[in-house]
Amino acid sequence: xxxxxxxxxxxxxxxxxxxxxxxxxxxxxxxxxxxxxxxxxxxxxxxxxxxxxxxxxxxxxxxxxxxxxxxxxxxxxxxxxxxxxxxxxxxxxxxxxxxxxxxxxxxxxxxxxxxxxxxxxxxxxxxxxxxxxxxxxxxxxxxxxxxxxxxxxxxxxxxxxxxxxxxxxxxxxxxxxxxxxxxxxxxxxxxxxxxxxxxxxxxxxxxxxxxxxxxxxxxxxxxxxxxxxxxxxxxxxxxxxxxxxxxxxxxxxxxxxxxxxxxxxxxxxxxxxxxxx
Amino acid sequence: xxxxxxxxxxxxxxxxxxxxxxxxxxxxxxxxxxxxxxxxxxxxxxxxxxxxxxxxxxxxxxxxxxxxxxxxxxxxxxxxxxxxxxxxxxxxxxxxxxxxxxxxxxxxxxxxxxxxxxxxxxxxxxxxxxxxxxxxxxxxxxxxxxxxxxxxxxxxxxxxxxxxxxxxxxxxxxxxxxxxxxxxxxxxxxxxxxxxxxxxxxxxxxxxxxxxxxxxxxxxxxxxxxxxxxxxxxxxxxxxxxxxxxxxxxxxxxxxxxxxxxxxxxxxxxxxxxxxxxxxxxxxxxxxxxxxxxxxxx
Numbered sequence: 059x060x061x062x063x064x065x066x067x068x069x070x071x072x073x074x075x076x077x078x079x080x081x082x083x084x085x086x087x088x089x090x091x092x093x094x095x096x097x098x099x100x101x102x103x104x105x106x107x108x109x110x111x112x113x114x115x116x117x118x119x120x121x122x123x124x125x126x127x128x129x130x131x132x133x134x135x136x137x138x139x140x141x142x143x144x145x146x147x148x149x150x151x152x153x154x155x156x157x158x159x160x161x162x163x164x165x166x167x168x169x170x171x172x173x174x175x176x177x178x179x180x181x182x183x184x185x186x187x188x189x190x191x192x193x194x195x196x197x198x199x200x201x202x203x204x205x206x207x208x209x210x211x212x213x214x215x216x217x218x219x220x221x222x223x224x225x226x227x228x229x230x231x232x233x234x235x236x237x238x239x240x241x242x243x244x245x246x247x248x249x250x251x252x253x254x255x256x257x258x259x260x261x262x263x264x265x266x267x268x269x270x271x272x273x274x275x276x277x278x279x280x281x282x283x284x285x286x287x288x289x290x291x292x293x294x295x296x297x298x299x300x301x302x303x304x305x306x307x308x309x310x311x312x313x314x315x316x317x318x319x320x321x322x323x324x325x326x327x328x329x330x331x332x333x334x335x
Numbered sequence: 336x337x338x339x340x341x342x343x344x345x346x347x348x349x350x351x352x353x354x355x356x357x358x359x360x361x362x363x364x365x366x367x368x369x370x371x372x373x374x375x376x377x378x379x380x381x382x383x384x385x386x387x388x389x390x391x392x393x394x395x396x397x398x399x400x401x402x403x404x405x406x407x408x409x410x411x412x413x414x415x416x417x418x419x420x421x422x423x424x425x426x427x428x429x430x431x432x433x434x435x436x437x438x439x440x441x442x443x444x445x446x447x448x449x450x451x452x453x454x455x456x457x458x459x460x461x462x463x464x465x466x467x468x469x470x471x472x473x474x475x476x477x478x479x480x481x482x483x484x485x486x487x488x489x490x491x492x493x494x495x496x497x498x499x500x501x502x503x504x505x506x507x508x509x510x511x512x513x514x515x516x517x518x519x520x521x522x523x524x525x526x527x528x529x530x531x532x533x534x535x536x537x538x539x540x541x542x543x544x545x546x547x548x549x550x551x552x553x554x555x556x557x558x559x560x561x562x563x564x565x566x567x568x569x570x571x572x573x574x575x576x577x578x579x580x581x582x583x584x585x586x587x588x589x590x591x592x593x594x595x596x597x598x599x600x601x602x603x604x605x606x607x608x609x610x611x612x613x614x615x616x617x618x619x620x621x622x623x624x625x626x627x628x629x630x631x632x633x
Contacts, residue, residue: 145511218537
């Protein structure tokens with residue numbers, strides 16, 4: 059059996075002890091934040107955790123085939139899962155940050171739609187290249203029938219491959235993943251921005267108008283950093299490739315939720331400490 | 336009204352710059368084998384297929400372009416803070432970023448190829464000399480266009496993010512779009528030109544990349560020439576659409592219904608691309624047909 063065809067045996071199982079340890083770590087970080095900055099800091103940290111969890115969960119939807127997909131040996135987009143999710147999410151963050159003045163709800167959805175739009179264009183262009191550039195139809199290697207359209211998949215797989223291109227369910231998964239990642243990143247940015255705008259004038263001894271560029275830049279950098287942290291955690295969870303929500307690896311998401319929550323809490327706590335101490 | 340017309344003009348310009356950036360990025364990464372097909376370039380000598388293909392893949396395209404565009408944008412921003420003309424500042428910033436890219440490409444090629452010495456793969460100094468300068472030229476176009484569009488977004492359209500952060504964000508998005516769209520065309524259609532058209536590469540053929548050209552041995556300039564026609568163009572269209580539509584919906588529709596206008600237009604565009612994608616998928620199934628007869632489940 060080749061490396062591509064091999065099904066991951068270890069790594070799929072949930073470890074209740076590790077998940078319990080993760081939850082305890084999360085509670086400890088929340089308690090530390092409450093001790094250091096009980097009001098605005100704690101609220102910002104909760105927002106950061108929610109955003110991080112959305113990014114981690116959303117990345118599971120993004121269909122990424124890695125190197126085998128670049129040779130038409132496996133379905134998905136031919137790049138790294140963390141990089142693609144970050145690209146989509148950051149495109150969403152760009153839109154969400156632009157709409158920050160419209161309020162949390164509108165900005166978050168704007169960010170989500172930005173991420174979803176980036177993925178929709180990318181997934182469409184991937185199928186365009188496969189079909190019109192390489193003459194290869196889309197076929198899933200993980201299911202016999204597309205869960206959304208009901209199209210049969212097996213006979214459209216070329217010989218010696220695990221499938222290729224993006225079946226419709228993978229396209230939809232990509233859009234959902236981009237939406238969640240874009241929305242999550244925007245929530246992180248907005249929470250940190252409001253915290254920095256409120257606290258930086260006192261910390262730096264400057265008028266509020268002068269700290270806004272610093273607050274925007276710092277919140278944006280932390281949002282980008284948290285994107286990469288959560289996307290890479292998910293990449294480990296799915297061992298590098300996934301076809302989308304129909305892939306058996308998708309069922310591993312609870313583990314990534316806990317890991318993303320703990321990692322986001324720790325990173326968010328550091329982001330809060332720079333203005334809380 | 337004047338504000339909107341100005342915004343549309345800037346949006347069109349950013350879209351055009353993004354299209355050029357996407358095309359140059361994919362061609363640059365294909366010449367350098369920086370996308371996922373680098374695995375085959377690295378694998379080939381281990382399977383006994385010594386080649387003259389350039390390989391500088393020590394990072395994925397998104398983080399590499401995130402670095403170079405952030406570097407170009409950051410340096411341009413610093414030069415502008417020194418009261419240097421914006422056009423000159425962007426050019427200088429991008430030139431310095433491209434020098435970093437050149438150092439990266441050189442060390443990456445030497446490191447990756449030297450690690451294959453035990454399989455008999457030589458380090459070709461002529462390849463290093465001729466390929467590195469070409470990747471640098473393409474990288475300059477991609478970085479310059481991306482930094483310029485970031486400057487327009489920041490300076491003319493008033494996005495709150497500072498220029499270096501915009502460079503990082505759009506650099507990563509550029510790499511993501513370029514690698515997603517362009518990699519299959521380089522990996523399947525060029526590296527495995529000896530395999531059947533209209534089918535994926537059988538896993539058993541891994542490593543057996545095409546090593547000979549019409550005359551002599553194939554090198555990465557041939558690959559850049561080939562992939563620029565479809566892979567590069569498609570990557571350019573992909574990144575151009577992403578940048579143009581994202582800014583266009585914001586500029587024109589953000590003021591409608593307190594931001595909901597841009598959201599609704601964004602959702603409508605997602606639905607339009609969904610319909611197009613489904614059409615392409617069904618068209619391929621009907622026109623190309625299955626590889627094997629479908630078996631009816633009993």
